[in-house]
Amino acid sequence: MAEKIQKPRGTRDFYPEDMAWRRHLEARWRAVAVRNGFEEVDGPIYETLDLYKRKSGEGIVSELFSFRRTGGEVDYAVRAEFTPTLARMVAERANTMPKPVKWFAMPNLCRAEAPQRGRLREHWQWNVDVIGSDSPVADAEVIFTAVDLLREMGLTSQQVKVKVSHRDVVRRILLRMGVAEDKMIDAFTLLDRRDKITPDDFARQAAALGLDAATVERFNQVARTRLRSSDDWSRIVDDFGIPESDVTQLRLLHDQFHAFGIAEWCEYDLGIVRGLAYYTGTVFEIHETSGAERAIAGGGRYDNLIESFGGPATPAVGFGMGDVVLSLVLEDRGLKPTDVAPPADVFVLAATADAQPLVGPITAELRAAGLHTRFSYKTTTNVGKLLKDATNCRARFAVILDDKAASGTVGVKDLASGEQVEVARDALVEHLRDAI
RNA sequence: GUGGCUGUAGCUCAGUUGGUUAGAGCAUCGCGUUGUGGUCGCGAGGGUCGGGGGUUCGAAUCCCCUCAGCCACCCCA
Known part of the structure; x- marks a missing residue:
């Protein structure tokens, strides 16, 4: 060694x-x-x-x-x-x-x-x-x-x-x-x-x-x-x-x-x-x-x-x-902030195994639109754990993909307020840009 | 550069007069449960005890050297 x-x-x-x-x-x-x-x-x-x-x-x-x-x-x-x-x-x-x-x-x-x-x-x-x-x-x-x-x-x-x-x-x-x-x-x-x-x-x-x-x-x-x-x-x-x-x-x-x-x-x-x-x-x-x-x-x-x-x-x-x-x-003096790293705009996660293949394409789309976008390398579909990861990188929104993704809508959760809405996948980038 | 104090896991620390394979909590990672930031359960990785040498049957423990950090001096960009 x-x-x-x-x-x-x-x-x-x-x-x-x-x-x-x-x-x-x-x-x-x-x-x-x-x-x-x-x-x-x-x-x-x-x-x-x-x-x-x-x-x-x-x-x-x-x-x-x-x-x-x-x-x-x-x-x-x-x-x-x-x-x-x-x-x-x-x-x-x-x-x-x-x-x-x-x-x-x-x-x-x-x-x-x-x-x-x-x-x-x-x-x-x-x-x-x-x-x-x-x-x-x-x-x-x-x-x-x-x-x-x-x-x-x-x-x-x-x-x-x-x-x-x-x-x-x-x-x-x-x-x-x-x-x-x-x-x-x-x-x-x-x-x-x-x-x-x-x-x-x-x-x-x-x-x-x-x-x-x-x-x-x-x-x-x-x-x-x-x-x-x-x-x-x-x-x-x-x-x-x-x-x-x-x-x-x-x-x-x-x-x-x-x-x-x-x-x-x-x-x-x-x-x-x-x-x-x-x-x-x-x-x-x-x-x-x-x-x-x-x-x-x-x-x-x-x-x-x-x-x-x-x-x-x-x-x-x-x-x-x-x-x-x-x-x-x-x-x-307690004036030194600890959370000064660039926070994520969006965290993309899949709540079902069927939705997992969509994580990559949606992440790529959001990034191409200029949004700081993260996802997890974990294979779990445990939404609770994935949301914790989203919180850890201080993401403002989580995009949650589940069975409804097949029919063209995704969940967008505001991680500060906890409010979640269904958004058409086609309108996702526009929706997030307006919200941020 | 000089002198003093300190050094065990990422962090906070245990570790008996020197005695088997160095431990705990937190953190990290994995698995499971409840499926929306929480809770609970199981498991794993991670330390050549700062490094080197010496004493000893045996060293995290005793001795020497060295490195780093902290404190004082010097100096103060």
Whole structure:
């Protein structure tokens, strides 16, 4: 007997029920993106390794599945994120497209990290980007699109929150506290890790940024500043003693959230900075409020990235939402449907042995008419068992063939209501089309 | 990549201090009954006990290695 080979670590097989769910989710992603005015794009599942090095430096390489073709001289890597591909595509056509460009994609992405709950080595990610506008309207529109999807899936503003910050606003606050410009990246990293290290370590590392004891405490205050969107955002101005002009960008964002009607889904959290170095302005993460799962989505503004890929200076903002965490959250909340496979329209069955030869021809006729039609391979004429099979494939109607079929009529049973009528076989297709 | 926990049928789990041929419920499939989604009866398939090696007369059980999952770290697309 041949040795069994396991699937690669951290990957998934999609059996029919899993595949049905994936297709269902993808259909929702696509429908929401389209109604928000985005167009679908995709790129290759691998790129040259240089593309990823250019954006993230050598550090990213250890997380990539990279390879070289046998006998080849070029290093490639399976895509671990879509943004570099997007930037490359935009750079190539930047001058020929009306701005802003609004694109979405649903790529599968791979990364070579230790898998655990909510983090696998391959996942599908919904990417939504507005390219070519520096307006806060664009920031708000992509966040609106994310919220639109969450709402579509049945989640509420009580269950999930968009945590929003703005790197430039945080930078200004930290500058006034005395953090040197060349320590800003370190300061962001520390903000990002605020909840993962002890208060002592936090204070020690904050001090290492050149802050005195009193300022370290205020730095900590920044890290933990959270405002409900309904609160007065200008509290930040008072708390940190900074001029109102320093928070202008956050305030403009705040106005747009109200304009888009998503203010109740949003809250401000200055500790959110996102790990990626290329974010320049707005940054946000979407979390469920129970804290049980990882971030559902993350994104922000990356105004310098397109240019770094050889395109013209082009502002952009977008986010990625993975299928893994979203599915877990929906499951946690009892919002993940289990019956999303395509239901049958009709189930054809024979109640008598004499009628069995008619199952094939009638099935073929219905299928040719475009109806999703099923029948049983079982030889039984036990109507009860066959109706159970019909129910299992969620058929809307059962066509029941018995002795009357010889005289030209068949039974059509509505499986939801239980009502059954006799229909002339000649009129069967028309009858079912009208009913469905 | 590092450390900890876990691994028996598709699912949920039994399995005595190491002792015959590893069990149950549910699910699946088949047969029968009542002929319209139900009920009941009978039966079957399905496990090299995650994999490999070792100790032993004998291993699901003890030891080592390995793989996978989960948790934490790292990282966060």
